[in-house]
Amino acid sequence: MSALNVALIGYGFMGKAHSNAYAQVGHFFPDVRKVRRKVVCGRNRAGLEALAKAWEWEEIESDWRRVIERKDVDLVDICTPNYLHSEMAIAAAEAGKMVLCEKPLANNLAEAREMTEAVASVPNFVWFNYRRVPAVELARRFIEEGRLGRIYQYRAQYLQQWGPDPSRPRNWKMSKRTAGSGVNGDLNSHLVDMAMMLLGPIRELSATFETFLAKRPDPDNPGSTYPVDIDDAVLVQARFDNGALGSFEATRFATGFQNDNSFVVHGSRGMVEFHFEDMNRLVFADAGGDPDLRGRRTLLAPSPGPPGAPHYWKPGHPLGYEHTFISSLADFLAGVDAPEPAKPTFEDGLAVQRVLAAVEASALGRHWVETGL
Numbered sequence: 515m516s517a518l519n520v521a522l523i524g525y526g527f528m529g530k531a532h533s534n535a536y537a538q539v540g541h542f543f544p545d546v547r548k549v550r551r552k553v554v555c556g557r558n559r560a561g562l563e564a565l566a567k568a569w570e571w572e573e574i575e576s577d578w579r580r581v582i583e584r585k586d587v588d589l590v591d592i593c594t595p596n597y598l599h600s601e602m603a604i605a606a607a608e609a610g611k612m613v614l615c616e617k618p619l620a621n622n623l624a625e626a627r628e629m630t631e632a633v634a635s636v637p638n639f640v641w642f643n644y645r646r647v648p649a650v651e652l653a654r655r656f657i658e659e660g661r662l663g664r665i666y667q668y669r670a671q672y673l674q675q676w677g678p679d680p681s682r683p684r685n686w687k688m689s690k691r692t693a694g695s696g697v698n699g700d701l702n703s704h705l706v707d708m709a710m711m712l713l714g715p716i717r718e719l720s721a722t723f724e725t726f727l728a729k730r731p732d733p734d735n736p737g738s739t740y741p742v743d744i745d746d747a748v749l750v751q752a753r754f755d756n757g758a759l760g761s762f763e764a765t766r767f768a769t770g771f772q773n774d775n776s777f778v779v780h781g782s783r784g785m786v787e788f789h790f791e792d793m794n795r796l797v798f799a800d801a802g803g804d805p806d807l808r809g810r811r812t813l814l815a816p817s818p819g820p821p822g823a824p825h826y827w828k829p830g831h832p833l834g835y836e837h838t839f840i841s842s843l844a845d846f847l848a849g850v851d852a853p854e855p856a857k858p859t860f861e862d863g864l865a866v867q868r869v870l871a872a873v874e875a876s877a878l879g880r881h882w883v884e885t886g887l
């Protein structure tokens with residue numbers, strides 16, 4: 515199998531996470547296709563050169579169209595601001611490249627639909643990396659095995675605290691034009707993807723948005739402010755197709771929480787609870803058996819991979835954020851040569867985008883909305 519030449523577009527936080535995944539995947543997953551860090555693309559020369567040097571990309575390029583036109587590029591990975599995803603993904607698919615894209619898939623539902631149509635004939639993937647936390651996989655296994663019984667309630671929250679910080683430099687995540695939304699796309703997209711992976715489609719929902727600071731201090735111009743047109747916090751109540759009730763909360767204003775991506779699932783036979791900041795553990799309670807032993811207990815997530823031959827380290831040797839990206843990439847690469855592609859594909863990203871659009875419609879219209887899923 516020939517190695518795939520990768521073009522990475524974007525060099526920020528995700529550019530670094532993806533670069534590490536390309537660098538490491540072959541070490542931990544020797545059976546999937548090899549990848550070559552061919553070219554990284556971006557507009558800020560200094561940032562681009564720094565990333566290319568640190569992660570040993572062979573070449574740099576400032577024009578994404580030139581990257582997509584290259585005959586020697588097999589796979590285009592988009593980790594730019596959201597508003598650029600659709601144009602780049604469609605152009606890459608039209609050029610016959612495999613297309614990987616950061617979440618949320620697009621700035622809005624119309625773009626997500628066009629992108630999904632465009633990639634129909636090429637391998638495609640969305641980086642909902644938290645799916646690949648081993649403790650989350652354990653939760654999924656418990657649900658699939660029926661260990662939790664009938665699922666009654668799903669409670670998810672994604673709490674960050676950087677919103678109020680006036681010294682934080684302005685970035686593309688603070689504008690509807692460049693990000694499509696605030697926390698709805700940035701954080702709630704992760705919650706929704708995880709929830710639908712675990713429980714299936716969300717049928718209908720009711721949501722509220724809040725923008726706490728309509729004007730923000732501009733750190734570049736002391737004494738002046740700039741207008742904010744995105745959601746700082748979102749609250750959602752939802753009904754799943756399977757009859758479960760869900761609640762979702764995503765905010766950048768959760769003082770005291772850095773990156774608490776968490777969920778609790780309550781079923782007739784048991785419950786599970788996960789917090790990303792303690793990502794190697796899953797809390798489990800069994801509602802059956804001796805009543806005195808029914809309390810919540812903390813399990814260490816098993817090492818991913820076949821028993822006795824883990825992909826990473828032996829049991830009890832914790833994993834980190836970076837492994838979620840390495841495992842996601844390994845899935846994608848294995849899927850390229852398998853009858854079924856790895857999930858989440860653009861179809862899955864589109865399903866999430868439908869929910870995000872319903873959240874926005876509900877919050878703005880102040881009524882329940884069906885997602886159409």
Ligand code: SOE
Pocket residue numbers: 527674700701773
């Ligand atoms: C936002 O702060 C952010 O970087 C998200 O965009 C990522 O998806 C999440 O993993 C961490 O937080």
